Amino acid sequence: MFLNTLSGRFLLLTMVFVMLAEVLIFVPSVARFREDYILSRLERAQIASLSLLAAGEMIDEAVERELLANAEVFNVVLRRDEIRQLVLSSPIPGPIEETYDLRHASAWELIRDAVHCIFDPRDRVIRVIGDPVKQAGLLIEATMSTGPLRQAMVDYGIRILGLSAAISVLTAALLFFAVRSLLVMPIKRVVESMCAYAEAPEDARRVIEPRSAVFELREAEQALQMMQKQLTQSLRQKERLAQLGGAVAKVSHDLRNMLSTAQLFADRMEESADPMVKRAAPKLVGSISRAVGLCETTLAFGKAEEPPPTLSRFSLAALVREVAEAEGLAANGALVEIVTDVAVDVSVRADREQLYRVLTNLVRNARQAIEATGKPGTIEIAIGEGADGWWVSVGDTGPGLPERAREHLFQPFQGGARKGGTGLGLTIAAELVRGHGGRLDLVRSDGTGTLFRLTVPRAKAAAPGLEAS
Structure with a gap:
């Protein structure tokens, strides 16, 4: 009408x-x-x-x-x-x-x-x-x-x-024809452009080109153009990520089979009489087991089915020392020094392997950030216990996170802090901590370094569907 x-x-x-x-x-x-x-x-x-x-x-x-x-x-x-x-x-x-x-x-x-x-x-x-x-x-x-x-x-x-x-x-x-020419027709053009773009949002040729002489309408067209470009880029990226996810799932499936074979040989190395081999064999077996678990987790992540944590009680200090020792072997000792503040031992009830992955991701990111600068730096891991639960902080003296990484923190394939990084490690870490009912927060990140803190509550650690052992 x-x-x-x-x-x-x-x-x-x-x-x-x-x-x-x-x-x-x-x-x-x-x-x-x-x-x-x-x-x-x-x-x-x-x-x-x-x-x-x-x-x-x-x-x-x-x-x-x-x-x-x-x-x-x-x-x-x-x-x-x-x-x-x-x-x-x-x-x-x-x-x-x-x-x-x-x-x-x-x-x-x-x-x-x-x-x-x-x-x-x-x-x-x-x-x-x-x-x-x-x-x-x-x-x-x-x-x-x-x-x-x-x-x-x-x-x-x-x-x-x-x-x-x-x-x-x-x-x-007179006003009707003037307004129709100056306002209604440009608005109709914007609506037609939106409808045409909605039919094929992946087609960059359908992005609107601002042409209105009215200042407010031109601002609206420019905002719409920016939104359409971002959406088109996001859709392309999601399509590529979907293809990449399928490829990663296939690679992880085959890699899991290869690592399973390597795990069998590593198990036999434990029977060696060589003291150095016997000492290194458990760490090798543990690393291969975690690699197998990571492949399985990658397959589950592609299905959006991160397994629930399996709860057990263990020493948080021992876990921190194990992470520090493993990353210390991979670090350049002349540049990176890993310090642990675990004077008070804390017994927690959580999934040990998942928390190991969380801490490993945080410490590895800090180590790589320091090594990328070529200057000496320190990583400090501290633990503590509060009224609500347990906390672990991982801080470093590196260059800090870039602005883009801070804006897209915990977003897969967008929050990478270094060139070539995917940001998937922080995404998985945050998801694992949330599975415990806790939080992973960025406390600070500037020119003096970066500090992350993960918190696991006491009573809320057991979510529906968790398995206790």
């Missing part, structure tokens, strides 16, 4: 407001018309009176009636030199109901009297008082009928309303 469109409603509102403005002008103009009408009758009556006074003798009654009819009054009274004189007179058809003094009437009084006159259909007799023209006396009074006055006011009002309607229609039409 036309009135439900922006153009239709604007046209209707324009006509309504123009008519409202005309009404606000109509009432004072009708009041002014009434005042001019009465003053013109007083002026005619004054001319007729002065003509009679100039003759200086009695005039015929027919002439007197003609003078009064021409002035459209019943009688005329002049006050000159403090003398009130009835100059012209004729029979009055009824009693005088109202007296109106136009000499000192306010605008409100004139509007009130005009409204009363136009809405009162009776033909009444009224007395009007005014100042004589050219100061020909002190005042002039006349009695007149309201019938012709009211009819003249109605005719004038109809003409004014007709003119107002014509002006409102013309104004509304």
Whole structure:
């Protein structure tokens, strides 16, 4: 329906407001018309009176009636030199109901009297008082009928309303076409562009090109263009990630089989009589087992099925030392120093392997950040126990996370802190900590280094579906 469109409603509102403005002008103009009408009758009556006074003798009654009819009054009274004189007179058809003094009437009084006159259909007799023209006396009074006055006011009002309607229609039409050209058509173009883009958001050719000359609409088009570009890029990235996920799942499946074979050989190395081999064999077996577990976890991550934690009670200090020792072997000892603050041993109930992965990810990221600078640095791992649960902090003296990494922290394939990084490690770490009912937070990251803190609550560690051992 036309009135439900922006153009239709604007046209209707324009006509309504123009008519409202005309009404606000109509009432004072009708009041002014009434005042001019009465003053013109007083002026005619004054001319007729002065003509009679100039003759200086009695005039015929027919002439007197003609003078009064021409002035459209019943009688005329002049006050000159403090003398009130009835100059012209004729029979009055009824009693005088109202007296109106136009000499000192306010605008409100004139509007009130005009409204009363136009809405009162009776033909009444009224007395009007005014100042004589050219100061020909002190005042002039006349009695007149309201019938012709009211009819003249109605005719004038109809003409004014007709003119107002014509002006409102013309104004509304001009504004309608102007607004349609300047606003409605550009808005329709934006809507059409959005619909076309929605049909194929991957097609970069359907991204809107800002062309509007209106500043606000151009800002909207620019914002829409930026959003469409980001969405197109995001869709392309998600499509590539989906393809990459399928490839990673296949690689992880085959790699898991290879590592399972390597695990069998590593198990046999534990039976070697060589002390160095016997010492290194458990660590090798543990590393291969974690690699197998990582492949299985990668397959589960591709299905969005991260396994729930298997709870057991273990020493948090021993876990921190194991992570520090394993990463210390891989670190460049001349650059990176790993320090542990585990003076107080804490016994926690959680999934040991999952927390090992979380801490390994954090410490490895810190080690790689320090090694990338080529300057010596320190990694400090501290543990503690609070009223609500246990916490572990991992801090370093590296260069800090880049701004993009901080903005997309814990988002896969977007929060990588180093060139070529995927950010998947922090994503998995945060998800594993949430599986324990805890949190992984970035406490600070600036030029002096980075500090992460993971917190595992006490009672809330066991979520629905967890297995206890």
